[in-house]
Amino acid sequence: xxxxxxxxxxxxxxxxxxxxxLNLAIYCGQRVRGIPGAIAAFLGASVPPFVIVLIAGxxxxxxxxxxxxxxxxxxxxxGALGLxxxxxxxxxxxxxxxxxxxxxxxxxxxxxxxxKMPLLLTLVMFGGIxxxxxxxxxxxxxxxx
Amino acid sequence: xxxxxxxxxxILWTFSQLSVLGFGGGKGIIPQMHxxxxxxxxxxxxxxxxQFYTIGKLVPGPTTVFAALIGYxxxxxxxxxxxxxxxxxxxxxxxxxxxxxxxxxxxxxxSPWRAIVSHxxxxxxxxxxWASVWTISRGTASGLVAYAVTLAxxxxxxxxxxSAPLLIAASGAVGIIALR
Numbered sequence: 001x002x003x004x005x006x007x008x009x010x011x012x013x014x015x016x017x018x019x020x021x022l023n024l025a026i027y028c029g030q031r032v033r034g035i036p037g038a039i040a041a042f043l044g045a046s047v048p049p050f051v052i053v054l055i056a057g058x059x060x061x062x063x064x065x066x067x068x069x070x071x072x073x074x075x076x077x078x079g080a081l082g083l084x085x086x087x088x089x090x091x092x093x094x095x096x097x098x099x100x101x102x103x104x105x106x107x108x109x110x111x112x113x114x115x116k117m118p119l120l121l122t123l124v125m126f127g128g129i130x131x132x133x134x135x136x137x138x139x140x141x142x143x144x145x
Numbered sequence: 146x147x148x149x150x151x152x153x154x155x156i157l158w159t160f161s162q163l164s165v166l167g168f169g170g171g172k173g174i175i176p177q178m179h180x181x182x183x184x185x186x187x188x189x190x191x192x193x194x195x196q197f198y199t200i201g202k203l204v205p206g207p208t209t210v211f212a213a214l215i216g217y218x219x220x221x222x223x224x225x226x227x228x229x230x231x232x233x234x235x236x237x238x239x240x241x242x243x244x245x246x247x248x249x250x251x252x253x254x255x256s257p258w259r260a261i262v263s264h265x266x267x268x269x270x271x272x273x274x275w276a277s278v279w280t281i282s283r284g285t286a287s288g289l290v291a292y293a294v295t296l297a298x299x300x301x302x303x304x305x306x307x308s309a310p311l312l313i314a315a316s317g318a319v320g321i322i323a324l325r
Contacts, residue, residue, distance in 0.1 A: 009247075015263045016246060017167040018239025019207030026243045038244050046236050049206025050213055054228055056200050057214040061224075064196075067325050073196050074286045075294065075320015079313040080199040081281050082298025087172075088278055089303065091271040101268040108272025112176050113279040119166050119177035123269060127168070131265030138257050 001031055022046060104130055149223065153230050155186060156216050160234030163212075167239055168266050171209045173273030178212070179280045188219035195284030203313055209235055290323045 009031070013023035022045045029041025063069045095101040108126040111117040117125075159181045163174045175198070182188045189197070194215075201211030216231025217224040285291060298312050 071325035079316025086302035104268035109275035112276035
């Protein structure tokens, strides 16, 4: 596999649903060995995290009621919340060049958090508006070139 | 149909839907996952959801692997089966889509649709990430210490190169002292 093929797979992994790492692993497996390669890559990328999270889960259910573990978990959760806020800020910053995108972003957040809009409807509606705008933009770019 | 099979099917169906809708690496599915697992089926509590999400962030690999923990908790009689069903539901459908689309991908290679879809969906995904912040915060500690730690982690994440697991571990240390 060359660099170009890899970057192409990375892009595809990001466009399609599912974790990027898992999608990229599957892409590589498929390019190298076809469907069996894709299956092997799927197992290789998903089984180890699954086993690790299960061990963590078994410990969680055994010790979560211990006051020290409970405190640690509450602390960790607050930290994870901070990471998510940071992630949201970073991603929002990427959209700053276009006020309509910022508006879409805010409307989506309010619709989901406050009005409990289901995920499918959210993607169809707000995702749809975004995709339609990008489509129009690309048509205009093509017409003017 | 007995209760075990019913729960198993609910788990598979719930996570399969999330899997197919997991655009943007699955960042946007957290609010819906919370609604399914905490509100609709009441498999876990708000606090557990926040803590499972945290474990997902802490372990190597995709964050959404914490679906396994929800499945684990949903089937107290057969936790391993529940965990497996949730993980299969979470990862298999999106992976099948990946394999199928990849076969046709070379044909789309020159197509502008790739950029149109990923750029077009981005604002909605980012909005969903903000909604996730709200969702997670329903199950995290409140009070001055908690807010200070959240703010500190946010700033450190954006301004330094400290790793995510390190920041979470440090928050845990503060928690042992101040959030028991």
